[in-house]
Amino acid sequence: xxxxxxxxxxxxxxxxxxxxxxxxxxEVNSALRKNNTFVHPDYFIIGGFTDIPNxxxxxxxxxxxxxxxxxxxxxxxxxICFDYNLRTPKYIAxxxxxxxxxxxxxxxxxxxxDIFLFxxxxxxxxxxxxxxxxxxxxxxxxxxxxxxxxxxxxxAIIFPLHYQVKVTHRFMFSLIASFWLFVITVILIxxxxxxxxxxxxxxxxxxxxxxxxxxxRLACDDKTPDLIISMLLSFLIVWFPLVFxxxxxxxxGYALTKVATIHERVKAFKTCTAHLSLVAIYFFPVIxxxxxxxxxxxxxxxxxxxxxxxxxxxxxxxxxxxxxKEIKESxxxxxxxxxLKT
Numbered sequence: 001x002x003x004x005x006x007x008x009x010x011x012x013x014x015x016x017x018x019x020x021x022x023x024x025x026x027e028v029n030s031a032l033r034k035n036n037t038f039v040h041p042d043y044f045i046i047g048g049f050t051d052i053p054n055x056x057x058x059x060x061x062x063x064x065x066x067x068x069x070x071x072x073x074x075x076x077x078x079x080i081c082f083d084y085n086l087r088t089p090k091y092i093a094x095x096x097x098x099x100x101x102x103x104x105x106x107x108x109x110x111x112x113x114d115i116f117l118f119x120x121x122x123x124x125x126x127x128x129x130x131x132x133x134x135x136x137x138x139x140x141x142x143x144x145x146x147x148x149x150x151x152x153x154x155x156a157i158i159f160p161l162h163y164q165v166k167v168t169h170r171f172m173f174s175l176i177a178s179f180w181l182f183v184i185t186v187i188l189i190x191x192x193x194x195x196x197x198x199x200x201x202x203x204x205x206x207x208x209x210x211x212x213x214x215x216x217r218l219a220c221d222d223k224t225p226d227l228i229i230s231m232l233l234s235f236l237i238v239w240f241p242l243v244f245x246x247x248x249x250x251x252x253g254y255a256l257t258k259v260a261t262i263h264e265r266v267k268a269f270k271t272c273t274a275h276l277s278l279v280a281i282y283f284f285p286v287i288x289x290x291x292x293x294x295x296x297x298x299x300x301x302x303x304x305x306x307x308x309x310x311x312x313x314x315x316x317x318x319x320x321x322x323x324x325k326e327i328k329e330s331x332x333x334x335x336x337x338x339x340l341k342t
Contacts, residue, residue, distance in 0.1 A: 039198040066109040072317030073098040089172035097145040101313030104138025132210040143241035144179040154248040274323040
């Protein structure tokens, strides 16, 4: 009888969904009291936005952005594959950027739409960690791809006579492969640390996907290792790439002032406009999100992080098509007819 009264009271207070959450939390707490083993919930609940009407329109917007991203990145990858002139070390990095954006968007957006647009907020424990792994791996590769492109631009402009020796196909393949190995390793460590936690506070993730920070804060044991890996990844994946890219362009600017005329400097920097645009599109929202993270309302945080996740993969291929001379020439009608003949 007491249990039935408790259930009825919870329904009156918070509704059926809140009841599920509270009962699940009570179930976990009860298990913890009985023994000291790790308690992994059967599922998590993606909280998402709160008290915002007509949010379905935002998810429709994400769907449109996702379609543009898939089409744009697929086009860039196909162009690079079929145009022999684009099979250079630089375009290995560009291809990897498009591939990363395509996989990252496909890992995130369809699941987010399924969760919120079709009202499936429950996600199993294992699926949630898998979801986190793929999303975080692809998001982490984005700035490292920009590092590879900035290094390519620095060598091409400052050491043009040595470019063929310093930036080879083998070097670029090795660099990109080492980035993938590094990212996969650290994200596996990040996700692996979560499996050692007992979750007894709640099963509601206050984010729009299986976000590492909101999840490890739900644990009821020592969170220090997770905090350390989170801060370390922020430095290695965000701040170190940004510092490296800024350094390369400061170095390029300094070197050009010593040896080049104004016309030559402008011409050299024109070859960097596409890459600089990608850097600005990726890092400005990330910096704003990090700077105001503690002061943002949860809804504003979710919008900021979700746009940061989907806008760069959508704009990257558009920028490369519009601002890169080699790709514009590749998609010209005359070149298209030549490809058809061959």
